[in-house]
Amino acid sequence: xxTLGRGTVPIVDEPVDWPTALSLPGPAQDMAxxxxxxxxxxxxxxxxxxxxxxLPGVDAVTCEDLANSAADEALTALLGKLDTFEGRxxxxxxxxxxxxxxxxxxxxxxxxxxxxxxxxxxxxxxDKGAGPEQHAEAVDLASAVAxxxxxxxxxxxxxxxxxxxxxQVPVDVLAERLSTTRGAxxxxxxxxRGRLRAHLAATGHLTDPDGSHR
Amino acid sequence: MTHESRRLTPEAARLLTLSTEPWVSCDECFELxxxxxxxxxxxxxxxxxxxxxxxxRGCAACxxxxxxxxxxxxxxxxxxxxxxxxxxxxxx
Numbered sequence: 451x452x453t454l455g456r457g458t459v460p461i462v463d464e465p466v467d468w469p470t471a472l473s474l475p476g477p478a479q480d481m482a483x484x485x486x487x488x489x490x491x492x493x494x495x496x497x498x499x500x501x502x503x504x505l506p507g508v509d510a511v512t513c514e515d516l517a518n519s520a521a522d523e524a525l526t527a528l529l530g531k532l533d534t535f536e537g538r539x540x541x542x543x544x545x546x547x548x549x550x551x552x553x554x555x556x557x558x559x560x561x562x563x564x565x566x567x568x569x570x571x572x573x574x575x576x577d578k579g580a581g582p583e584q585h586a587e588a589v590d591l592a593s594a595v596a597x598x599x600x601x602x603x604x605x606x607x608x609x610x611x612x613x614x615x616x617x618q619v620p621v622d623v624l625a626e627r628l629s630t631t632r633g634a635x636x637x638x639x640x641x642x643r644g645r646l647r648a649h650l651a652a653t654g655h656l657t658d659p660d661g662s663h664r
Numbered sequence: 665m666t667h668e669s670r671r672l673t674p675e676a677a678r679l680l681t682l683s684t685e686p687w688v689s690c691d692e693c694f695e696l697x698x699x700x701x702x703x704x705x706x707x708x709x710x711x712x713x714x715x716x717x718x719x720x721r722g723c724a725a726c727x728x729x730x731x732x733x734x735x736x737x738x739x740x741x742x743x744x745x746x747x748x749x750x751x752x753x754x755x756x
Binding site: 611644 | 673740
């Protein structure tokens with residue numbers, strides 16, 4: 451065991467060459483799989499507890515179940531992509547990201563399981579009741595953005611943008627409800643942002659569609 | 665279709681008008697994020713992968729997962745994650 455100092459998490463007897471150890475059938479592979487699964491559980495547990503605030507009323511046993519389930523799913527996903535590991539990071543860092551993605555997705559799904567997602571073509575306006583602490587220029591921009599939402603976006607882009615950035619529906623939850631992917635929704639949001647910026651530049655609220663606000 | 669009025673706060677307006685150029689997809693972000701996190705822990709001022717940092721500022725889910733990965737690796741390695749986290753959040 452390597453001791454790394456106070457507050458650190460040691461890695462126990464890590465294989466020097468994880469991809470090879472995981473690829474060749476035999477006792478070494480079995481050992482590598484067990485060690486890798488333990489790492490995935492560690493990362494998934496880290497993620498679940500980090501997002502614990504999204505799960506009010508959920509007990510520790512359920513959190514642990516979520517972490518273990520996510521680790522199992524992530525291990526399967528990782529093994530399916532083992533041949534894509536190029537060594538640009540340490541194997542453990544590469545592995546952790548699979549567990550973190552899966553655990554975060556599971557937590558968001560669990561947190562929103564009983565919540566409806568309203569995809570409505572909302573009319574937006576700036577916060578007219580904003581307090582004096584909110585700068586007048588920021589309120590003016592919000593008002594201009596609301597106008598741009600109506601004028602520059604398609605109904606689909608508007609719904610996606612409102613759901614993700616106004617109603618703060620997690621992107622993977624929205625993707626699941628719409629039977630699409632996180633990547634497709636982010637692409638739609640990217641295009642909506644581009645349209646909004648171009649419109650605001652044309653109306654003088656942005657100096658440069660690729661730059662900063664006025 | 666029901667039309668519903670909503671409150672558009674200045675923060676929501678900022679997020680709606682964030683520039684997300686150069687384009688990096690969520691899939692590309694996932695491919696690169698492990699190497700980026702290690703690089704950021706080595707050098708929080710790194711200018712490597714500028715498109716990835718833009719993506720992380722514009723995608724809340726990827727940003728959450730990147731920060732989580734960074735903290736896990738930092739804890740494992742006994743590093744101070746502070747400067748790298750500040751950079752991820754646009755504060756450093």
